[in-house]
Amino acid sequence: MNEHWLTIAGMAVVTYASRAAFLVTGHGQFPLWLSRLMAYVPVALFAALALPAFVTTKGGVRVGPETIAGAVAALVAWRTGGKTIYVLFAGIGTFIVVRLVASYA
């Protein structure tokens, strides 16, 4: 028995508590202000989960192959109504091509 097991147990408890807070207690009904807020959570989180990968590196904001890939993928997402498989092929394909071209240029 070492302290790492204690750490793991504590991490599991606090993580589950966050996930269960609204899911297990209550019945998915919130006061008006909160349900309004919750309605925008998907858009806010999807944007935050997507954007930084296309315009940042560890050093800060930068435009690179991933930026061009992101722009092409966004266009494909818009034209196809968000068909995941097309967006993936367009994004990864553009990234690999731009990287290759850039390395020979």
Next chain:
Amino acid sequence: MESATASPATITTTETSISRWREGVQATVPLWPGALLFGIVYAVTGRAAGLSPAQIVVMSLVVHAGASQFAAVNLIAAGAGPVSVIIATAITNLRHVLMGGSVAPHVAHRSRGWRALYAYHLSDESYGLATARFLAGDGTPAYALGTNMGMIVPWVGGAIIGLVVGGVLPNAHRWGVDLVGPLIFLALLVPLLGSRRTVGVAVVSSIFALVGVAVLPGAWYLLLAGIGGSAVGALWEQWGERRGATRQ
């Protein structure tokens, strides 16, 4: 024609649930390479930090939160004790409060036990896939549960592979493996941008995220952008209603 015999309705419902569950699992497959590689890096870092193989695998099973686990093994390597690691985990994973709240109305009709199980493996990826389906009108709780469970495979599998093969890693960035997750979130986001207000929320949230990435540690930028972006949306909606009420 023999299907017309015993309680076809029940059979059909169960079969639909199982096929929806399987569909949910399948929807996560494109995310497996990225999660697998992240799992390998986590396990290798965890070994270097002094955790046993059992502790590394058990943490992936019971915590099941990539960013906070990776942060935790780095903190442990730097000499942090249980209390500071647990506090860092709690803050990193506070965004799951938002995700749980936003998906809750869609699964409210399921039993408390089902919801307790569903909450267990909720992740950024499974939340995204399931919520996009719910908002498009063809989501089901079975599909949502499938997306949760689908992500267990590469995350725990990656940890086990990392323990076996150690630090031998391909250069995944070269092939854009780490762009798969963001690309999927982009694909889920674009169909939601149907009004000026949702576009505004996405722009504000992106700005919060970029500022957050620059000044905050770990995954805290997601919490900042999640709360900031959705608060702007809610205030905008309220303001619009008030203006509409005065005009009448």
